[in-house]
Amino acid sequence: MGMSLTYKILEKHLLEGDLKQGSEIKIKVDQTLTQDSTGTMVYLQLEAMGVSERKTELSVAYIDHNMLQAGFENADDHEFIKTAAAKYKIVYSKPGNGICHQIHLERFSKPGKVLIGSDSHTPTCGGMGMIAIGAGGLDVAVGIAHGHYSITVPKVMNVKLKGSLNPYVTAKDVILHVLGELSVKGGVGYVVEYSGEGVSELSLTDRATITNMGAELGATTSIFPSDKRTEDFLQRQGRKGDYLEIRADENAFYDAVLEVDLGSLKPMAAMPHSPDNVTQIESIKGLKIDQVAIGSCTNSSYTDLMKVAQILKGKKVHPDVSLVISPGSSNILKMMADNGALGSLIASGARLLEAGCGPCIGMGQAPKTGAVSLRTFNRNFKGRCGTMQAGVYLVSPETAAYSAINGVLSDPTELGKAIDLTLPDEYFSEDNYFIYPADGGHETEVAMGPNIKPFPLSEKLGETYAGKVLLKTGDNITTDDIMPSNAKLLPFRSNVPELSKHCFGTQCDDFKERSDKFGGGIVVGGENYGQGSSREHAALVPLHLKVKAVLVKSFARIHKANLINAGILPLEFKNPEDYDKIDLYDELYLGNVGEAIESGSEVLIENMTKGNVILAVMTGSDRDRKTLLAGGTINRMKMKAIW
Numbered sequence: 001m002g003m004s005l006t007y008k009i010l011e012k013h014l015l016e017g018d019l020k021q022g023s024e025i026k027i028k029v030d031q032t033l034t035q036d037s038t039g040t041m042v043y044l045q046l047e048a049m050g051v052s053e054r055k056t057e058l059s060v061a062y063i064d065h066n067m068l069q070a071g072f073e074n075a076d077d078h079e080f081i082k083t084a085a086a087k088y089k090i091v092y093s094k095p096g097n098g099i100c101h102q103i104h105l106e107r108f109s110k111p112g113k114v115l116i117g118s119d120s121h122t123p124t125c126g127g128m129g130m131i132a133i134g135a136g137g138l139d140v141a142v143g144i145a146h147g148h149y150s151i152t153v154p155k156v157m158n159v160k161l162k163g164s165l166n167p168y169v170t171a172k173d174v175i176l177h178v179l180g181e182l183s184v185k186g187g188v189g190y191v192v193e194y195s196g197e198g199v200s201e202l203s204l205t206d207r208a209t210i211t212n213m214g215a216e217l218g219a220t221t222s223i224f225p226s227d228k229r230t231e232d233f234l235q236r237q238g239r240k241g242d243y244l245e246i247r248a249d250e251n252a253f254y255d256a257v258l259e260v261d262l263g264s265l266k267p268m269a270a271m272p273h274s275p276d277n278v279t280q281i282e283s284i285k286g287l288k289i290d291q292v293a294i295g296s297c298t299n300s301s302y303t304d305l306m307k308v309a310q311i312l313k314g315k316k317v318h319p320d321v322s323l324v325i326s327p328g329s330s331n332i333l334k335m336m337a338d339n340g341a342l343g344s345l346i347a348s349g350a351r352l353l354e355a356g357c358g359p360c361i362g363m364g365q366a367p368k369t370g371a372v373s374l375r376t377f378n379r380n381f382k383g384r385c386g387t388m389q390a391g392v393y394l395v396s397p398e399t400a401a402y403s404a405i406n407g408v409l410s411d412p413t414e415l416g417k418a419i420d421l422t423l424p425d426e427y428f429s430e431d432n433y434f435i436y437p438a439d440g441g442h443e444t445e446v447a448m449g450p451n452i453k454p455f456p457l458s459e460k461l462g463e464t465y466a467g468k469v470l471l472k473t474g475d476n477i478t479t480d481d482i483m484p485s486n487a488k489l490l491p492f493r494s495n496v497p498e499l500s501k502h503c504f505g506t507q508c509d510d511f512k513e514r515s516d517k518f519g520g521g522i523v524v525g526g527e528n529y530g531q532g533s534s535r536e537h538a539a540l541v542p543l544h545l546k547v548k549a550v551l552v553k554s555f556a557r558i559h560k561a562n563l564i565n566a567g568i569l570p571l572e573f574k575n576p577e578d579y580d581k582i583d584l585y586d587e588l589y590l591g592n593v594g595e596a597i598e599s600g601s602e603v604l605i606e607n608m609t610k611g612n613v614i615l616a617v618m619t620g621s622d623r624d625r626k627t628l629l630a631g632g633t634i635n636r637m638k639m640k641a642i643w
Contacts, residue, residue: 001251001252001253002248002249002250002251002252002253003248003249003252003253004156004158004193004248004249004252004253004254005129005193005223005225005246005247005248005252006131006154006156006191006193006223007019007156008246008248009112009113009114009130009131009223009246010025010027010131010153012112013027013028013029013030013114013131014026014027014028015027015028015148017153019153020153021153021154021155021255022152022153023152023153024150024151024152024153024621024622024623025150025151025152025153026148026149026150027114027148027149027150027151028114028147028148029056029114029115029116029143029147029148029149030056030057030058030110030113030114030115031056031057031058031059031060031108031110031113031114031115031116032056032058032059032060032115032116032117032118032140032143032144033059033060033061033062033100033104033115033117033118033119033122034059034060034061034062034081034100034117034118034119034137034140035061035062035063035064035065035100035117035118035119035357036061036062036063036064036065036066036074036077036078036081036493037065037066037119037361037485037490037493037535038118038119038137038493038534038535038536039061039062039081039118039137040077040080040081040452040493040494041118041137041138041455041493041494041536041537041540042118042137042138042140042141042144043061043080043081043084043085043088043141043446044452044454044455044494045137045138045141045455045634046084046088046141046144046145047084047446048455048634049141049145049634049637051088051144051145053088053089054088054089054090054144054145054147055144055145055146055147056143056144056147057113058091058108059088059090059091059144060090060091060092060093060100060104060108061081061082061084061085061090061091061092061093062093062097062099062100062103062104063078063081063092063093063094063095063097064093064095064097064098064099064100064356064357065356065357065361065363065490066078066363066490066491066493067095067096067354067356067357067358067363068363068364068487070491071491072449072450072451073449073451073491073492073494073495074490074491076447076449076450076451076452076494077449077451077452077491077493077494078095079447079449080446080447080448080449080452080494082435082447083444083445083446083447084446085435085437086435086437086438086444087443087444087446088144088437089437090144090437091434091435091436091437092434092435093433093434094433094434094435095354095356096330096354096355096356096433097329097330097355097433097434098300098327098328098329098330098331098332098333098355098356098433099295099296099297099300099328099329099355099356099357100117100119100297101117101119101121101122101124101125101208101212101297102124102297102300102301102328102329102332103328103329104117104124104125105124105125105127105128105204105205105208106237106329106331106427106429107237107239107429109125109128109130109132110128110130110242110244111128111129111130111226111230111242111243111244111245111246112129112130112226112244112246113130113131114130114131114132114133114149115130115131115132115133116132116133116134116135116139116140116143116149117132117133117134117135117140118134118135118136118137118140118534118536119134119533119534120134120215120532120533120534120558121134121212121215121297121298121378122134122135122221123211123212123214123215123219123221123222123223124208124211124212124297125208125211126207126208126211126214126221126222126223126224127204127205127206127207127208127209127210127211127212127224128204128207128208128224128226128230128233129223129224129225129226129230129244129246130223131191131221131223132211132221132223133149133151133220133221134215134221134534134558135149135534135558135561136534136536136539136558136561136562136565137534137536137562138536138562138565138566138633138634139561139565142633150621150623151220152621154189154190154191154220155189155190155191155255155256156190156191156192156193156253156254156255157187157190157191157192157193157219157254157255157256157257157258158193158194158195158252158254158256158257158258159178159192159193159194159195159257159258159259159260160194160195160196160198160257160258160259160260161174161194161195161196161197161198161199161201161202161260161262162196162197162198162259162260162261162262163197163198163201163261163262163263163264164198164201164262164263165201165262165263165265166263166265166413167413167415167416167417167418167419168267168398168399168412168413168415168418169262169265169266169267169413170206170209170267170396170397170398171202171205171206171207171209171210171396172209172213172268172298172299172376172394172395172396172397173265173266173267173268173396174202174210174260174262174265175209175210175212175213175214175216176213176268176269176270176275176278176394177260177265177268177278178192178210178217178258178260179213179216179217179270179275179276179278180268180276180278181258182217182258182276183217183276184216184217184218184274184275184276184476184528184531185217185218185476185527185528185531185554185556186217186218187214187217187218187219187220187222188217188218188219188528188554188556188557189220189557190217190219190220190255190256191219191220191221191222191223192214192217192219192221192222192223193222193223193224193248193254194207194210194222194223194224194225195225195247195248196259198260198262199224199225199227200227200228200229201262202224202229203229203233203303204229204230204232204233205233205301205302205303205304206303207224207229208301209298209299209301209304210222210224211223211224212297212298212378213275213298213378215378216275216276216378216379218528218531218556218557220557225246225247225248226243226244226245226246226247227245227247230243230245231243231245236423236424236425236426236427237427237429238426238427238429266280266281266282266413267280267281267282267395267396267398267399267411267412267413268280268281268395268396269281269284269374269393269394269395269399269409270380270393270394270395271284271380271391271393272380272382272391272392272393273380273381273382273391273392274380274381274476275378275379275380275394281395281399281409281410281411281412282411284409285408285409285410285411286408286409287372287393287408287409288320288372288407288408289320289321289372289373289374289403289404289407289408289409290320290321290322290367290368290371290372290373291321291322291323291324291365291367291368291371291372291373291374292321292322292323292324292373292374292375292400292401292403292404293323293324293325293326293359293360293365293373293374293375293376293377293400294308294323294324294325294326294375294376294397294400294401295324295325295326295327295328295353295358295359295360295376295377296326296357296359296360296375296376296377296378297328297357297360297378298376298377298378299376299377299396299397300326300327300328300329300332300376301328301332302328302332302335302336302423302427303421303423304328304376304397305325305327305328305332305336305341305345305397306336306341306421307397307398307401307419307421308325308345308397308398308400308401309336309341309342309344309345310341310344310419310421311398311401311402311405311412311415311419312344312345312348312350312401312404312405313344313348314344315348315405316348316349316405317348317349317350317404317405318404318405318406318407319407320407321403321404321407322351322365322367323348323349323350323351323404324350324351324352324353324358324359324365325345325350325351325352325353326353326354326355326356326357326358326359327355328355329355330355330430330433331427331428331429331430332355333355334428334430335424335427335428338428348405350404353365359375359377359385359386360375360377360378360379361384361485361486361490362384362385362386362485362486362487362490363486363487363490364386364487365385365386366385366386366387366390366486366487367385367386367387367390368387368390369387369389369390370389370390371387371390371391372390372391372393372409373385373390373391373392373393374392374393374395374399374400374403374404374409375392375393375394375395375400376394376395376396376397376400377392377394378394379394379480379532380392380393380394381478381480381481381532382506383480383484383486383506384480384485386486386487388506393409395409396412398412398415398419399411399412402414402415449494451491451492451494451495452494452495453494453495453496453497453498455496455540456496456540456543456544456566457567457631457632457634457635458543458566458567458568458631458632458635459567459631460629460630460631460635461567461569461593461594461597461628461629461630461631462593462594463592463593463594463595464589464590464591464592464593464594465548465549465569465589465590465593466587466588466589466590466608467518467520467521467522467548467549467587467588468514468518468521468522468585468586468587468588469521469522469523469524469582469583469584469585469586469587469588470511470514470515470518470520470521470522470523470547470584471504471507471508471511471514471523471524471584472523472524472525472582472583472584473507473523473524473525473526473529474525474526475525475526475527475528475553476526476527476528476531477507477525477526477528477529477530477531478530478531478532478533479530479531479532479533479534479535479538479559480506480532480533481504481505481506481507482503482504482530482538482541482542482559483499483502483503483535483537483538483541484502484505484506485533485535489502493537496537496540496541496544497544499537499541500512500541500544500545503515503541503542503545511545512545515545515546515547516545519546520545520546520547520548521546521547521548522547522548522549522550522551522588523542523547523549523550523551524550524551524552524579524582525550525551525552525553526552526553526579527552527553527554528554528555528556529550529552529553529554529555529556529559530555530556530558530559530560530562530563531556531559532556534558534562536562536565536566538559538562539559539562539563539565539566539568540562540566542568543566543567543568547568548568548569549568549569549570549571549590550563550568550569550570550571551571551572551573551582551588551605551616552570552571552572552573553572553573553576553579554572555570555572560620564620564624564627564628564632564633565627565632565633566632567627567628567630567631567632567633567635569593569597569618569628570618570620571603571605571616571617571618572616572617572618572619573614573615573616574602574614574615574616574617575614575615578614578615581607581610581612581614582607582610582614583609583610585609586607586608586609586610587607587608587609588605588606588607588608589605589606589608590603590604590605591604591606592604594629596618597618597625597628597629598625598629600618600625602615602616602617603615603616603617603618
């Protein structure tokens, strides 16, 4: 059998281990990216490591999340990241330049390279033919400092595309269809690799939309081949020299195959409150809407927004609708200002936001109580928009724009003839928002504002542990549930003690009080615990609150890695039905935890309250076990462990 595109790139970057499914390997990292919501922790960790220089070809620090400067906190974080970037010779992208994934796709992505980023939507650049993986902040810090990343060799799922899309059926509808077929945990353990004649029908930014939302499948990453469409995009970006044709072998082996007939798809929507709760627009059209938000790293490209501008041209946003638009990059905004499309948006009654993440992460534009909000974003978890009592529907830009005019959820195929969009021969590309590193960066003094607090550290794992069950959750708990993110809390991403007051805020309103009362404890959960954002704070904040173990039916990949890095035990029920044998505030005793983690054997958990015994396992590599025994990655590095 031939080799998949995924395995070709992994093989080329292999540093240690065997490229054998399920085994742990170490791969070379070519590029890293951070954003300001997660970046402060990455650079605090670099400081703690005593790093003198980066080992990657390119690392970029983007400012795109915490853009509202209502107080000193965000501005202080930006200055900290700016000075840290100068110290470690990292490219710094100033506020206003745009969304990290869109800019990285435009300016720095290269076929065949490996990128890791401290944001779960780093797979956006898989549309360029990269292995682009979202990771926890500490893993990215290690990537910057040592130039490598450890990963369990994944399975590869082939999504075979055939046919072509009908007018007003889009890449967003493709990935929503795939989510409906596979669910939010259907990609766990896989890289999703796209192939088939339908691939050539999709533009580079279409592909990026699909790989971006591959994160919602729980997949390690998603990837498209690099072909003539890739070359065309790079040429228009003035980067033709970065082009490399790379694809899977004709007879490549795949662990699973999903076939999608593009011609059979119709406009889709993900209904509240999960990206896989999908249906066709025609089955729910006519729903009265209150807000429409267009943008995010999923759908803020030049082609997306130009299509929106054409739909809105000469039309008026419905009186009952607030339409907000956030461009993906300053370059896109400049081109639309020059060609008149920006005027069409403004004339229609749209509100124009800064080029950044904005509403997608709850940074402004929270809808009213009970509102229906259509968004071209990637997640619609309850409360993520900033309003717990709102319902968010995920749709394509075309659906969003047409619905904004009508005031109700509308099927864009009613518009008839497809939009004829002419791309510029050359995209505008300017460096005025970038600060490139200068010589002698190591001499830069890093600026630390009063809101920046040290990240917490765990202690070396003991032989036994006892603790109360502080919280018992259901399935598909997200990192938004564990550590909520909104305009009020984002300014404290550098202040773990302050954030701890809001831990598990969507699940209960007194988790910190419970933890303080019992001196820490254990969290119990269901399937796919920790899905969603890569935010490291969902591990660091529980660590600060002395949570020593999380016992669940199954974990999402990035969150489990973050727990290990933090030194929190990620345990899974050996028998999932044992979940029902534990209740809130039960006293659990782990009698052999140190020996079990070291040997890879079962952990015996005695429920002292109910008098029964439960078996748990910690599935992971030898490196994971050693990290937990040391009390987390930073502690292990201080022990001068080999990385």
